Amino acid sequence: MNPITRHEFVNLYRSRTVRSVASVMTVVVMIAALAGLVTQQHQVQERVAASEYARERWLGQGAKNPHGAAHFGTYVFAPVRALSGLAPGLDEAFGTVVRVEAHVRTPLSGRPMASRPSVGPFGWPSAVSLCELLLPLLAIALGHGTFASHDGAGLLDSVRTACVSRVRLAAGKLFGAQLAMLACVGPMLLGAAGLAVAVEPSTTNLVCILGIVLGITAYAWAWTAVSVAISAATERASTSLVLASGLWATTCLLAPQFAAAHAAAEHPMRDDMSFQRAVRDDLDAGMDGHDSQDARLAVLREQVLAEYGVARVEDLPINFDGLAMQAGEVHAAEVYAHHFDAQWDVLAAQERVMDRASVLAPGLALQRWAGALAQTDLAHHRRLAESVEAFRLEWVAALNDALVRGSRTGDWEYRADVELWATVPSFVAPKPAEIGSLMAQAGAGGVVLLGWSIVAGALALGLGVRRLSIRGGR
Amino acid sequence: MTGDRASPQGVGEAPVLHAMGLTLEYPGGKRAVDGLELAIPAGMVFGLLGANGAGKTTTIKLLLGLLAPTSGRALVAGKDVARSPAEARRQCAYVPELVALYENFSGLENLRYFAALADQPISQDAAIEQLRGVGLGPDVARQRTRHYSKGMRQKVGLAIALARNTRALLLDEPLSGLDPKAAHDFCDTLSAVVERCRMAVLMATHDIFRARSTCTRVGIMRAGRLIEEVPAAGLAAEELESLYLRTVGEASA
Numbered sequence: 001m002n003p004i005t006r007h008e009f010v011n012l013y014r015s016r017t018v019r020s021v022a023s024v025m026t027v028v029v030m031i032a033a034l035a036g037l038v039t040q041q042h043q044v045q046e047r048v049a050a051s052e053y054a055r056e057r058w059l060g061q062g063a064k065n066p067h068g069a070a071h072f073g074t075y076v077f078a079p080v081r082a083l084s085g086l087a088p089g090l091d092e093a094f095g096t097v098v099r100v101e102a103h104v105r106t107p108l109s110g111r112p113m114a115s116r117p118s119v120g121p122f123g124w125p126s127a128v129s130l131c132e133l134l135l136p137l138l139a140i141a142l143g144h145g146t147f148a149s150h151d152g153a154g155l156l157d158s159v160r161t162a163c164v165s166r167v168r169l170a171a172g173k174l175f176g177a178q179l180a181m182l183a184c185v186g187p188m189l190l191g192a193a194g195l196a197v198a199v200e201p202s203t204t205n206l207v208c209i210l211g212i213v214l215g216i217t218a219y220a221w222a223w224t225a226v227s228v229a230i231s232a233a234t235e236r237a238s239t240s241l242v243l244a245s246g247l248w249a250t251t252c253l254l255a256p257q258f259a260a261a262h263a264a265a266e267h268p269m270r271d272d273m274s275f276q277r278a279v280r281d282d283l284d285a286g287m288d289g290h291d292s293q294d295a296r297l298a299v300l301r302e303q304v305l306a307e308y309g310v311a312r313v314e315d316l317p318i319n320f321d322g323l324a325m326q327a328g329e330v331h332a333a334e335v336y337a338h339h340f341d342a343q344w345d346v347l348a349a350q351e352r353v354m355d356r357a358s359v360l361a362p363g364l365a366l367q368r369w370a371g372a373l374a375q376t377d378l379a380h381h382r383r384l385a386e387s388v389e390a391f392r393l394e395w396v397a398a399l400n401d402a403l404v405r406g407s408r409t410g411d412w413e414y415r416a417d418v419e420l421w422a423t424v425p426s427f428v429a430p431k432p433a434e435i436g437s438l439m440a441q442a443g444a445g446g447v448v449l450l451g452w453s454i455v456a457g458a459l460a461l462g463l464g465v466r467r468l469s470i471r472g473g474r
Numbered sequence: 475m476t477g478d479r480a481s482p483q484g485v486g487e488a489p490v491l492h493a494m495g496l497t498l499e500y501p502g503g504k505r506a507v508d509g510l511e512l513a514i515p516a517g518m519v520f521g522l523l524g525a526n527g528a529g530k531t532t533t534i535k536l537l538l539g540l541l542a543p544t545s546g547r548a549l550v551a552g553k554d555v556a557r558s559p560a561e562a563r564r565q566c567a568y569v570p571e572l573v574a575l576y577e578n579f580s581g582l583e584n585l586r587y588f589a590a591l592a593d594q595p596i597s598q599d600a601a602i603e604q605l606r607g608v609g610l611g612p613d614v615a616r617q618r619t620r621h622y623s624k625g626m627r628q629k630v631g632l633a634i635a636l637a638r639n640t641r642a643l644l645l646d647e648p649l650s651g652l653d654p655k656a657a658h659d660f661c662d663t664l665s666a667v668v669e670r671c672r673m674a675v676l677m678a679t680h681d682i683f684r685a686r687s688t689c690t691r692v693g694i695m696r697a698g699r700l701i702e703e704v705p706a707a708g709l710a711a712e713e714l715e716s717l718y719l720r721t722v723g724e725a726s727a
Contacts, residue, residue: 007587
């Protein structure tokens, strides 16, 4: 190892301030990681129990008309991803449960109490969000004096006179600070990653948690380089500290808030009332399986009568009401898909705004990266919501088919046997995405983190070399 | 009483430290160093006296290449500091007024690090001997320098400078803040080292009495110019003080 790098590293590592900040951060992040993993395990058990209860409730509903059962409904619970304990992403924003019922598509609902503002002003911070917030402070503690305080103490003059190349010296200082950062956060990150993999061991989880650790490391590298660059550009360590802290407050506290507000203003979500009204208007414009006077239903009726060669629906060997329900369901599904897709597209547009803002606030890039790899981001929730809707349509179609085949038109007294409920499909959660597609989703965040790391590193090196240059007179 | 700069002690030898019309002018026209002529051969300790702001520290920084002159030349062992800064610095060690050391390292570790930086790596045992040579025992040498007194730091600074085996040594007010015993010890060590290594030494100082007893020649600076230069040997302390006060007094008048 370059002796300058080693020396700068040891110098920082021996600093009481650095060790104090690193120790506090390690304790806080490890507590958050443990709490997150315990919560995640609790949620897994809770949702398994809730799913079992929903299944029992469904199977135990007794003999019933299949369409009545479709209104009796069931519940689908969002699967808890293995790494959501460390990087919960949007989990708490989207809720945990979907009610599945005929004619109605409902969004995920039921946010856990822990995320409610009444619990605390910051909710329940995750390990990743704490890293996002606290790592820059550790980087500032490590880097703010690298050039500024050494110059103030005369150390830069001492090393300048030792005939060392400026590039070698600046690089040694930068890498020494980076190595100290790695020594401070490495054990903490690997510890948290080890815990997460131990909870649910799998290759995908291992690769994803290593990806998250890599993202956090790049974030830490970028902030350390920024801190060193500011130190190289300022005369005094106190100025460097103030400037770096100001940058932290701007990019970590203010910028994400402004970005979110700007995203919401540029791509506003429909409010619930207007959303429901628009859906209702479009539903009313199409076929209603319950409305026997509907003109489009009359066309379907004529087609079916012609197909079976009978004059009246009462003469059909099947229950036309079931066909009508299914036709209405298909129309409703199209309406819901149109409106829900529009809402998801708005969220995706907001996410693109946040991606652009992450160029100025790398913490947003870390959120994007970690959320994608932990499968707690927007794309994951959209995929889940769409798979729940696909299940709902399959489930309603099965019940309508039971009504069509099990009874005759107008026979609303028909009761299906309880055995039917076990033959209706159950929800199967979408399999965790492949590593390749996760990486592709995380790409935007990864590119920004990489860009910050390269630019900040180059800036630190360039400004460091300039700081070590000979100052001239007139 | 202007000294004979053309024939300092060590006459006939090429100067190791050489300033020729050395000038540093700041934006606004103020000259920190103004046409300085100085020639210090091997084995000579040249004491640079002058009031605060006279240009002593700037002169040292110009000779070290930490500042670039606006005109004139500075040579160290024949190497032009502006044109070949690395080669010139390789022959030039420096002890500042406040020796800057890494606070989280011991004196021993600081010595070894700075020696390694200068491509003069030194073993643990040799470093302990080097520090002992400047009056710092092994126990103290192993303590972190944040606990060091100023005198102890000066000793480490001198040890670092000596470890580089250079031909020139620049000292910027090394006695400032030292108690009389520490200042005496420092000067004794310096004299012994110069005798042993035959280095060319430029020492900026405010201590007229130590300058007289330690230096071969003494120069007095005022407003960036070397006004007086005299041999220290045979000069009574009162005479040097009188000369100094007269020179500085002329500046204040």
